[in-house]
Amino acid sequence: MPASVYIGLMSGTSLDGIDAVAVSFEPHFRLLGTHSETLPESLNQNIRSLLAPGDNEIDRLGMLDLDLGKAFAGASNNLLAKHKLAHADIRAIGSHGQTIRHRPEHHFTLQSGDPNTIAEHTGIMTIADFRRRDMAAGGQGAPLVPAFHNALFHSPETNRVIVNIGGMANLTVLPACPDAEVLGYDTGPGNVLMDSWIHEHQQLSYDRNGNWAAQGNVIPQLLEQMLSLPFFHEPAPKSTGREQFNLIWIQRMLTLLDQAPNNTDVQATLAELTATSIAMAIRSHGLETAEVYLCGGGSHNRHLQQRIQALLPGYTVATTAALNLHPDWVEAVAFAWLAKQTLENLPGNMPTVTGASGYRILGAIYPA
Template identity: 45%
Template sequence: MTTTPPAAPDCYIGLMSGTSLDGVDGVVAEFGADGLAVCAHAGAAFPPALRAELLALNTPAGVDELHRASLAANGLTRVYADVVAQLLARTGLDAAAIRAIGAHGQTVRHRPGAFDGTGYTMQLNNPALLAELTGIAVAADFRSRDVAAGGQGAPLVPAFHAAVFGRAGEARAALNLGGIANLSLLPGDGTPVRGFDCGPANALLDHWCQLHRGHPFDADGAWAATGTARASLLQRLLAEPYFAQPIPKSTGRDLFHPDWLAQRLDDADRAADPADVQATLAELTARSSAEALRTHAPATRRLIVCGGGAFNGDLLRRLARHLPGVAIDSSADHGLPPQQVEAAAFAWLARQLVNGAPGNLPAVTGAHGLRVLGALYPA
């Protein structure tokens, strides 16, 4: 009698460095009959000089940008490689056990549909170098095919959120609070999953905290909690046309950057306690996210929060005040800690590419149809 040997684990690494620019998160994800299991998580902060350069490259009109961007991509890739080495060490796996690395890259421009009707999205990355440094195949450049097909190229995580957080018969949503807040609508009744970027989150909160407190972020929102939101400033911020745009839509630091905020501060705001402006920015994120959910999925009764903002107690309390009757959970309550979700999503997207399966949702991005996303750089 012969027996079929057990299938080898289907293991992928996912790497994510988001608009918050705080560093890289990575996971080893194993896919099997029971779904996805994260075997290990590792992270690395950006060296200060690299973070400053990545932030500067988000702003047009710099000097010698092509040269600087190429070298920054190499620096980013070396941080990626360090995280991969940590993950292999923690799991005891060797490179041959990993089918592919999904490496998103660092977004420095995102202008889909702009200028010539197609526009572009640009993520700094050097996947060829990452394949050389790790000896593992690398999947990268996930957004550009969706943009070429008429889509926004973002957000790409709703398909993954649907796979891991969706539940038949229950209207849910997932809110990623990274540098930008993005929302996935998981209706649970067979209608299409939708998703979009709501507006700013940690990008502006971290900027204001660094500027006035010298800290890279406001831990637990404790500083914002000491302030009082300024009603007039909040109304000026909410008057930004992006908030009223129909979906599909996506945004980033191209719009919500420090100058955007500075242009909306009046003399009274500049003279106010900086904690009041921080409280206003927290209220902006909470209110714009809550209004987006109420507008586009009013039947939602459970909101699953991930990303760095999931650790901001003040921000979560503000969300709860704006969403009475909605249960607000951490993604950890549903099997994935908040800092692992996006990295796991790019492991999932790498697997989709390797298997020749679509990675986008046209109802989310507005693309003309399902597309296999990304390019593969063999080991």
């Protein structure tokens, strides 16, 4: 067993479950075990009810915080049991938590999933609350994964772009030149709009392989209206969330159309919005050549991957599996890495990415 093993926990804006990984980084990176759990439907509904303003929010958030803490602890314990790893071998858990609000325009972000509860129910030191120190230093608090992408995926031989497609999509530009700045930011919606639309009309949680979107035709007027949103044209640093991209926003966009559209065509347009906003962002950096690697749940959407490739002629598009890390586990591994950075008194943010005034050690430590 490596001397220092970390657990990383991630529950993203797609609300599709908890991803847990056990990893070591010394003497080199090793993925020792993975585990994923679907959130109980009652817990999922409680999260969704808090994603928009409502009644009795403080009490509901307090109860959700405890319930999510227990769920994260359970996922950690199940990961260890599944891979026959001892609790005593784990140096720390790095927990992202579940984002309930991300409001960089108001300089705050809120993740739920009580780390005290995680530490208590696992007996393992837990590190959480990674985003707010960056915000305190004037940053967006997101995205945080580019520092990890740079540590694990940088190549001195070729430009690389890592694109995480979760509920939202974000990218990291890793220039081959060691003197060039690493850049990263949210590009806009990833799966969130497609997931919302198919759930509304087919009661499915996601569009498997993008099959429904592939059956439709893009509505040019709708795509143009959506892309006119100022966010897509703002310079980095920038980050976004469900506060901006949600079912209500889709419905508002639809009221501006000349005629009522076919639901399948709307899904095709939402997929094209994600692909186009990602491709626009990548092209804006003027890289003559680059390798583009996708991760996150959206990397399994074949239709989406094909559209991104079509919009990026001259670039190669693959998943991070080609870099020896399965695309489903990249973000969870990133938060294990961030926990390691915290304990080693090393920064976890990149000011060129978040806009913070400098490098900062991120996260709060909750002893076992």
